């Protein structure tokens with residue numbers, strides 16, 4: 027059997043939902059968990075001590091960006107990304123492929139790998155599955171992701187099938203290239219678009235490879251909610267009970283609650299920090315737009331029920347006067363939004379362990395849905 | 404929340420060490436002290452939950468420009484929230500309000516009229532009348548506030564400079580007549596590069612019932628060499644028992660000069676500009692407290708700061724200062740901060756600002772001052 031650098035222990039269940047302890051080389055995590063995205067080895071002005079304070083367990087780093095700066099060779103030389111950013115807890119890196127395809131215009135996928143134009147000198151470059159793994163081995167995260175062939179869920183036809191089979195062929199190249207299976211966990215990614223047959227073939231193929239964990243990829247690309255949830259439900263059912271399941275690029279609080287009910291464990295998304303930059307706060311009722319004029323005289327905290335540093339100390343009026351004009355505005359909003367997501371993860375975990383998951387979900391949905399009807403900012 | 408000020412030690416040169424007590428601060432603030440410059444009340448890059456990790460007392464006095472809040476927040480709302488301390492959740496911090504901030508809110512002498520000064524700000528040019536200003540102050544309730552000044556650059560005519568003194572004194576009277584309930588009033592002193600006008604202004608302000616003095620009109624084109632004479636012309640006529648605050652001095656050597664002249668409180672725009680530029684302050688005392696590299700006459704800029712954007716730090720896994728106890732030096736390396744600058748991440752500034760405010764940095768000024776005075780008296784002419 028393959029080497030694993032993690033232990034996944036289910037502590038509680040409610041139907042398909044589960045709460046678990048995920049022991050990684052650098053941190054013991056509780057699932058369901060949300061991973062903030064720290065593209066360049068930092069999360070939007072927050073210090074490590076702040077991230078620890080709000081309960082961040084795993085930070086996601088983007089391989090593509092890190093390989094450009096400070097480069098994976100430098101990271102390797104200084105003892106890996108953990109050492110470089112002095113982050114003692116978990117780290118996960120993506121394969122770099124998705125970022126290339128989505129950020130660079132001239133990316134092209136062939137059997138060899140992802141061909142792209144170098145943003146440095148414009149020359150054609152190739153990222154192969156082997157190379158992606160080598161780079162991630164040098165960065166040294168607790169969890170690394172296989173290079174996959176991603177297609178948008180809105181695309182149909184033979185391309186989806188091709189991408190799924192290629193993803194399966196590439197996983198063997200990734201496994202063969204992986205030099206640190208005892209320190210780093212390689213996750214395979216289930217592809218197959220919205221086609222249940224393709225998803226099934228892919229999931230079975232990956233399970234046969236006995237990987238430390240599995241991701242559900244290719245979602246959040248503009249598909250409708252019903253298709254999204256159906257694919258997640260199908261994949262979680264097909265994946266082993268004793269391995270973590272990661273839904274990539276998700277997301278919205280509601281999606282996280284639903285996916286957790288369907289048996290998923292891990293999530294990542296730039297949404298909480300990105301939306302903070304535009305002056306939006308996440309609250310139990312949905313969102314609060316701090317830029318709105320009505321906020322200028324609102325002396326309440328962002329969320330009166332939130333115990334975070336920002337809500338304990340500041341009024342909507344003050345944040346209104348900071349947002350979008352001052353760096354501190356998005357820093358404070360990012361802090362609150364990440365707190366909200368991490369608190370949501372903790373609540374999911376404890377409600378499952380304590381056997382009150384249905385009540386928690388009802389309460390969550392009730393607040394979110396009722397507020398949709400009420401007007402206001 | 405009455406302010407109390409005590410001079411604990413004074414030197415023949417005029418320099419002095421003291422303590423400033425503010426009702427809400429747990430401990431007296433030792434002077435000379437640096438005021439943290441802020442944007443809308445918070446340090447530029449340091450989130451409020453990180454403030455307590457900064458050392459006492461240099462980080463416990465904030466300088467705030469009331470004009471910043473004109474961008475989107477009504478004074479009445481600040482009042483409704485309960486004033487600045489409450490709004491910023493900085494209950495144990497001292498807050499000093501000065502209209503000018505030396506970074507983004509600069510006096511624009513051409514726009515000033517007899518009714519009030521004018522400032523160039525991120526939200527355009529703002530004219531402020533004493534009545535409006537006192538109203539803002541009453542809503543914001545800072546511990547200390549400076550009255551409005553007609554600050555003019557060094558190159559204006561004698562006549563314009565004279566007018567600026569007349570206006571500044573009149574606006575002081577206007578402010579006092581409005582009798583605001585909040586905070587301790589620091590009377591503004593101007594007079595540009597003219598010794599007689601500086602003195603005239605100081606004499607007039609010293610006659611008024613104020614708790615301290617705010618010296619403006621520096622850093623506006625005057626020659627560095629004329630500064631000591633101008634400072635002593637002002638300080639000579641001010642009573643010893645009241646604190647003196649100054650704006651517009653930036654470099655460490657300028658601040659040392661101010662300390663020598665008897666200034667108690669300084670703004671810290673130097674730290675802000677260093678931080679933005681990617682510089683870290685690196686001068687340090689040895690364990691015995693000897694400022695071997697920091698005699699006033701030996702201040703060499705190249706030895707006191709480094710530029711973390713420089714390529715040589717790309718792989719430098721050592722902290723900015725090996726023996727430094729600040730958050731940044733305890734947790735991060737030069738290589739990491741260099742990377743954050745390269746990828747334009749805000750955390751770079753956060754870490755550098757925290758490092759610059761770190762304890763000792765300014766204490767060193769204070770110690771250097773006390774120490775160099777002693778050396779000065781013993782050997783007469785070490786630092787000329």
Ligand SMILES: [Zn+2]
Pocket residue numbers: 328329332333334335336337338362365
């Ligand atoms: Zn909050």
Ligand SMILES: [Zn+2]
Pocket residue numbers: 723724727728729730731732733758761
């Ligand atoms: Zn330091």
